[in-house]
Amino acid sequence: xxxxxxxxxxxxxxxxxxxxxxxxxxxxxxxxxxxxxxxxxxxxxxxxxxxxxxxxxxxxxxxxxxxxxxxxxxxxxxxxxxxxxxxxxxxxxx
Ligand SMILES: [Zn+2]
Ligand SMILES: [Zn+2]
Numbered sequence: 484x485x486x487x488x489x490x491x492x493x494x495x496x497x498x499x500x501x502x503x504x505x506x507x508x509x510x511x512x513x514x515x516x517x518x519x520x521x522x523x524x525x526x527x528x529x530x531x532x533x534x535x536x537x538x539x540x541x542x543x544x545x546x547x548x549x550x551x552x553x554x555x556x557x558x559x560x561x562x563x564x565x566x567x568x569x570x571x572x573x574x575x576x577x
Contacts, residue, residue: 528541530545530548530550531552531565531566532545532548532550533545533547533548535547535548537552541564543562551565552564552565553565554567554577556570556572556575556577557575558570558573558575559575561573563577
């Protein structure tokens with residue numbers, strides 16, 4: 484009886500240990516998935532309105548919301564992506 488009790492006790496503790504491992508694995512995976520999502524930064528080449536990534540070559544209008552993605556220089560009519568402050572062709576403020 485003593486030996487059987489010992490084996491039963493060992494099997495039980497093994498199962499509990501495995502169950503604990505599985506649970507901690509799942510928790511670790513879940514935590515990393517959440518951190519990965521939160522750490523993901525918005526792409527720099529994104530629509531200023533809807534934050535959708537803008538494909539290359541940059542279109543004039545956002546494929547997600549249709550917002551204009553280009554600014555035109557009033558002086559020389561050169562076109563620049565939105566967010567550009569000055570025309571590099573004539574120095575005018577955009
Ligand atoms: Zn957009
Ligand atoms: Zn200009």
